[in-house]
Each structure stands twice: as C-alpha cells, then as structure tokens.
Amino acid sequence: MEKKREEGRVRVCELVSQPILLELFSMICLTGDVHQRSYRGTDTPFSPFSEVELTIKYAKIAARYGIRITLFLTGKACLEEPNDVRNIAQMPHCEIGGHTFAAFRDPWSRIYRKLFRTPWGNESHQARDIVKTIETIHSVTGHRISAWRNHSYLQTVESPRLLEAAGIQWVSDDVNPTKRSWEPLSGNLGSLPINVQPDHEHLLHGKYQIGKSKSSKLVGRVSISEWVEQVKGEVQVIIDDGGLATILAHPLCMEVADGMVAFEDLCRFLQPFPNCWVSGVNP
Ligand SMILES: [Zn+2]
Numbered sequence: 001m002e003k004k005r006e007e008g009r010v011r012v013c014e015l016v017s018q019p020i021l022l023e024l025f026s027m028i029c030l031t032g033d034v035h036q037r038s039y040r041g042t043d044t045p046f047s048p049f050s051e052v053e054l055t056i057k058y059a060k061i062a063a064r065y066g067i068r069i070t071l072f073l074t075g076k077a078c079l080e081e082p083n084d085v086r087n088i089a090q091m092p093h094c095e096i097g098g099h100t101f102a103a104f105r106d107p108w109s110r111i112y113r114k115l116f117r118t119p120w121g122n123e124s125h126q127a128r129d130i131v132k133t134i135e136t137i138h139s140v141t142g143h144r145i146s147a148w149r150n151h152s153y154l155q156t157v158e159s160p161r162l163l164e165a166a167g168i169q170w171v172s173d174d175v176n177p178t179k180r181s182w183e184p185l186s187g188n189l190g191s192l193p194i195n196v197q198p199d200h201e202h203l204l205h206g207k208y209q210i211g212k213s214k215s216s217k218l219v220g221r222v223s224i225s226e227w228v229e230q231v232k233g234e235v236q237v238i239i240d241d242g243g244l245a246t247i248l249a250h251p252l253c254m255e256v257a258d259g260m261v262a263f264e265d266l267c268r269f270l271q272p273f274p275n276c277w278v279s280g281v282n283p
Pocket residue numbers: 033034035099103150151152
C-alpha cells in the first residue's frame with residue numbers, strides 16, 4: 001500500500017510544487033457507515049447479519065485489494081458488539097470514525113424530533129452526543145477518532161464548531177459531485193465532500209425494488225451493476241481531474257444489493273489508485 005502512495009506522490013510532484021497538496025491529487029477514499037445491531041432501518045430486514053458483522057466481510061474484501069477504508073460507527077454499535085468492533089479497529093487498513101451515538105434512535109433525539117422536527121434539537125444535546133460517541137469509541141477500541149460523518153448527513157449550523165471543539169478534524173457530510181477536493185470549514189476542521197453518488201439513495205435494493213415500492217420512490221435508482229459502473233466512471237473522471245474521489249458504500253447496502261459481489265468488483269477497479277483514510281487527507 002505504501003508503495004502505491006509513493007507512486008501517487010511522485011506523479012503529483014511532477015504536477016504541482018506545493019507539498020500541501022500532495023495527498024489530495026488523484027486519490028480515492030472509500031468510506032462506509034455502520035449502525036448498531038438494534039437499529040431498524042429500511043435495509044435491516046433484508047440481512048440476518050448485523051452491520052458490524054457485515055463490516056468484517058466488507059473489510060476483508062477491501063484488504064484483498066490493498067484499500068484503506070474509513071468506517072463511521074455509531075457509539076452504540078461499539079457497545080452492542082464490542083469484540084467485533086475491536087477486531088475491526090485492529091485491522092491495519094481500517095480507520096474508525098464517528099456516526100453519532102445512536103443514529104438518532106436515542107430517547108432525546110426522538111423527543112427533539114417531535115418538538116423541533118430535527119433530532120439534534122438544542123446545541124447541548126448535539127454536543128453531548130458527539131462527546132459520548134467519541135468517548136465510547138475510545139473506550140471500546142482504544143482509538144481517539146478524528147473523522148466524523150453525521151447520520152443522514154444531518155448537520156446544523158453549530159455542528160462544525162461542536163465537532164471541532166470535541167477534537168474532530170474531518171467531517172464528511174457534504175454530498176456534492178461537483179467538488180474535487182477537501183475544503184476548510186472552521187479552524188482545524190476540514191470537510192471531505194462525498195463526490196461520488198452514494199449507494200443507499202441510488203440503488204435498487206432491499207425494499208426499493210420495482211414492484212415492491214411506489215414508482216415515485218424509485219426515481220433515480222439503478223441496479224447494483226449499473227450503480228457500480230456509474231461509480232467507476234465518476235471515480236475515473238475525478239482521478240483524471242487530479243482530484244480526491246470520496247466514495248460512500250455501506251456494508252449493509254452492498255450485502256443486501258448482491259452479497260457484496262459488486263463491492264468486490266469496485267475494489268478491484270479501485271486497486272490501482274492511491275488511497276487514503278479520511279484522516280489521511282493532510283492539509
Ligand atoms: Zn447512518
């Protein structure tokens with residue numbers, strides 16, 4: 001893996017003279033979000049395995065192709081399956097990030113959603129959730145995280161300040177295919193935009209199938225084989241532009257769609273490109 005990184009750097013050095021940009025050019029960053037066993041989402045009924053269990057399968061596939069992955073875990077996932085989470089955190093190609101404490105399935109988030117129509121509710125609730133998530137991940141894995149993705153990409157205006165105050169350096173919530181690189185948010189916090197179409201919203205999978213869902217719910221969704229080909233095309237364009245392609249592929253969505261066959265195909269495609277963790281983007 002290090003060799004590939006160096007090759008990337010050499011190529012970049014020929015293109016730009018600013019060392020600050022070395023890690024950003026023609027790189028890929030593969031990420032996945034992982035929720036607790038007790039979480040009930042639209043994909044949950046379609047797999048007998050927990051998301052943490054599926055993450056082990058996902059991580060082993062990525063490892064076969066020498067790809068680093070950043071996995072955003074809820075704090076509760078760490079509490080409910082500590083041994084498996086610890087095993088994932090110990091894999092040398094895996095980085096753990098935070099994904100809120102309970103993906104808003106905690107009592108206060110439910111109350112705030114009813115009162116204010118947003119689970120984040122007031123600032124102190126959000127601040128507590130961030131700190132509790134970071135401390136839980138630390139207590140289970142021994143790792144102090146620096147990367148974060150909000151569940152449902154749900155930020156408030158306070159989020160960057162609260163994340164930075166809690167020691168987070170990177171947040172990856174902004175879904176924007178036009179962006180090519182990271183952006184500064186505030187102080188020491190940077191944003192890593194998801195610039196390749198995420199899986200869950202664009203895939204025909206689970207309950208989102210022709211005949212199972214209203215056609216209005218299927219607009220913009222494609223089969224797993226079409227999705228993976230589209231993702232490859234988008235990654236190639238970003239790489240050719242000298243950018244950083246940040247991909248979101250959930251372990252559960254990849255499993256439900258086709259048992260991770262397409263995910264392995266994607267990893268095979270990504271193998272030649274230099275890759276980094278979210279926290280490996282070094283401004
Ligand atoms: Zn989520």
